[in-house]
């Protein structure tokens with residue numbers, strides 16, 4: 601559909617550097633569709649990968665935001681350590697968000713971007729708007745990681761079966777490895793180990 605210009609802006613001088621303002625246009629590709637890209641991959645494979653990647657992308661965006669929320673709301677004797685750790689993990693998750701989104705685009709699809717759309721399709725449970733106990737915040741992050749890991753293992757295997765090695769590689773080399781490592785760093789904070797006295801000694 602042609603972009604409509606207002607009568608006012610169409611009268612601008614020929615040499616003007618005035619930008620077009622308030623431009624409106626039609627949606628040119630619907631969410632859930634893929635364009636024909638010459639990648640040596642079938643339409644089915646690209647369509648399937650985009651669908652799985654968008655779900656993982658939505659859940660990863662929520663995980664990123666959970667990390668920032670808990671980075672801000674952290675408290676207690678390990679505040680400083682966890683405050684910094686959660687922000688580091690958030691940054692790494694944000695890189696994955698970008699990689700996942702750009703993989704969807706690479707396959708000819710439409711990456712999920714608007715947080716309101718993300719909220720509609722994520723399967724990560726919504727946390728309370730307030731603050732939880734510190735171990736509950738950490739558990740919530742670990743559970744979100746596991747949800748993404750389970751989906752990523754399955755999607756990686758299916759993508760490889762359909763010939764989409766690039767999606768398999770992204771999920772295995774980046775999403776899964778990062779998620780596993782971050783889970784390890786979180787889970788060690790839930791071991792109740794004495795700091796000074798060794799009771800069995």
Ligand SMILES: [Fe+2]
Pocket residue numbers: 671687
């Ligand atoms: Fe910060």
